[in-house]
Amino acid sequence: VDSDLEVLPLASPDDEGPHADLSGLPLHRIGALWQTTISAFHRDPKVNLLGEGDSNAPVNAGLMLIKPSAGVYADGLRVLRDCKFNRTHGWELAGPPWRAHLPRLVGSTRVAKRPPREFNAKLWDFIGADTDQGLFFYMLYVRSNKGAIPPLQTRQLRKCCRAKHWGGGGKPHDSPIMRAAFREGATVANIHTHLDRISRGERDPVYVARIYDHVVHFEERSGVNATLPRMGSAGEGLPLGRCTAAQRLVRTALESYPLFDEMSTIWSRARWFSPGHWPTLLMAAVPEA
Incomplete structure (x- = not known):
């Protein structure tokens, strides 16, 4: 599973919607759902x-579950x-990429009511x-x-969970700005x-907004002063781990940069659906035997 995946929702393949909102679950409950789902x-x-x-291929190889x-x-x-x-x-x-069969819903004898639109490609040029x-x-x-x-469409699952996968080039965590933040001093x-x-x-x-979105959500996940609108000094409090310190440094730098107001407007409109990345949610579940 791609490391960008945060939560794997759990639901019955015959349901029209997810069982519950997973966004507020403690980590041990999310871990239990992962275990049930993987099993x-x-x-x-x-x-x-x-x-x-996704919008560019019938299978997003960056966000999938595969059983050897x-x-x-x-x-x-x-x-x-x-x-x-x-x-x-x-x-x-x-x-052609789309053959005569419909893909099966996981854990179900039924097939999908209709193929995802990306599966209808006539050429292998995705x-x-x-x-x-293409090989997968x-x-x-x-x-x-x-x-x-x-079994559930991504648009339904967005109501309860979020997963982020940055497609193509320009991944914010591999940007020159992030690499600079990891350098000594x-x-x-x-x-x-x-x-x-x-x-x-x-x-x-837009580019800066993508990086800002990345560091803001990193702090939300880690719980490091996530409620503060602006971070202040990068050296406050207890010593931070190298990764957390770098993320905080970038956020502090962005919020004190002259273009921040313009970038913030772009970011606040799009939130985590910012240009350049495609949110993808997977749902793998079958009823317990």
């Missing part, structure tokens, strides 16, 4: 991969060695079609039919210097 996924003999598409299979692995190695792929017919020249995302989709959805999709002035270097770009406020 249910493990018991399902017909499913080896649970995932969803020696047979599928060996078959996948053979497919890679043969290396038969083109844009019109895909892996092993199998044909992102990662000739690498991981071909091996586990097209070739072996061992892939499944969540980094200061607010160092971060401002990096911000000055990118301030010539037209989308600079």
Whole structure:
């Protein structure tokens, strides 16, 4: 599972909505739900991969559950060695990405009422079609039919839970600004210097808003002064861990930067649905035996 995933909701595959709001659950309860969910996924003999598409691929390889299979692995190695792929017919020249079958709902004998719109692609030209995302989709959805999709739509699950996955390039945690914050002796002035270097770009406020969204939610998850509108000094209180200190330093620097008001307007409108990242939620559950 991608490290961006925060909570995996639990619900029955035949329900129209989630059982409960998980947002306020203590960590031990979330852990118990994870254990139940993973156990249910493990018991399902017909499913080896649970995932969803996004706006660029039928399977988002950054946010999925996968159950290893020696047979599928060996078959996948053979497919890679043969290396038969083109844009019109895909892996092993199998044909259009969307074949005749509908993906099964995990833990259910039913199939999805309709395929996600991303599965209707006529060409293998989506992102990662000739690498991981295309191979996983071909091996586990097209070739072996061992892939499944969540029984609830993402839009329903957004009511109770949140997961974040940054797609493509420009991931905020790997930005030059974040890397600068991890250097020994980094200061607010160092971060401002990096911000000055990118301030010539037209989308600079959007870029900064993405980074701000990342550090703000990091503090919310860790509980470090999360309620303060502005962080103040980066050196307050007890010594912080290196990661927490770097995140706090970046937040302090952003909130004291001249472009903060403009960036804050963008961020407050979009909140965590900020430009450049796609929130994706997975729901893997079957009724207890």
